[in-house]
Amino acid sequence: MYSETGDEIHIQGLKVFAHHGVYPEETKNGQFFFVNAVLFLNLQKAGKKDNLEYTVNYGSVCHFITDWMQENTCKLLETVAEKLAREILLRYEELSMAELEIQKPEAPIGLPFDTVSVKVRRGWHRVYLGVGSNLGDRRRYLDGAVEGLKANPLIRVKKVSDWIVTKPYGGVEQEDFLNGALEVETLFLPEELLEALHVLEKEADRVRSVRWGPRTLDLDILFYDRLTYESDDLVIPHPDMTNRLFVLKPLAQIAPWFVHPVEQKTVSSLLQALLQS
Helix, strand or coil: CCCCCCCCCEEEEEEEEECCCCHHHHHHHHHEEEEEEEEEECCCCHHCCCHHHCCCCCHHHHHHHHHHHHHCCCHHHHHHHHHHHHHHHCCCCCCCCEEEEEECCCCCCCCCCCCEEEEEEEEEEEEEEEEEEECCCCCHHHHHHHHHHCCCCEEEEEECCEEEEECCCCCCCCEEEEEEEEEEEEEECCCHHHHHHHHHHHHCCCCCCCCCCCCCHHHHHHHECCCEEEECCCCCCCCCCCHHHHHHHHHHCCCCCCCCCCCCCCCHHHEEEEHHH
């Protein structure tokens, strides 16, 4: 998750009457909630030009929050915060992050208290993807992957490299690949993004039969912000990418100065080192 600046807009104590709660009487009768929001965006241009066009109208955001909370019903405060944060980020494209606290001062606890609340921070993540194909109409599969990513509301495609022809990697005899790299922004967490990429591969009739074998479409997460992450299904940064010309060459077109969070070297320098090895 990233923010270009430390600029913030704060909304404090927005009072909303809505119908959220685990118990039937809560969803039937309703109660008051208070919402605190911090909106992260670059306010420099708005400040210099004194023009609302270059910022987010906090009055509009207040009405958006109120309308959403009154038009939807959730059992958990966690769900209210999660869904509302996502909707705010989708509605106001200028925002890089949003922090929401949903307070419930009338929660049916049966003990004296001021309020209970749930706070979440959600935002757009900068991700670099590798894409390749060496079966059928390779360009159509790669172009189709880009369009498939653009069609997902939780993904924004920012940059696309040239498609380049590369030799197969891994020792399996097969046709040459067409490879590229993409920069996207996403609200998905890493495992969620991986699942979304697998859906696109499946739609392109991808068959996983031979490791490093031929495929209609291959989509890999190379970097996710500056995260280092490992699970049974996913490793970030992508392992062995520093030895793969078909990854580094197109990636250097769109992100030459991005620093590998483990190697602590730029993509451009990693490419030069590989070419000289």
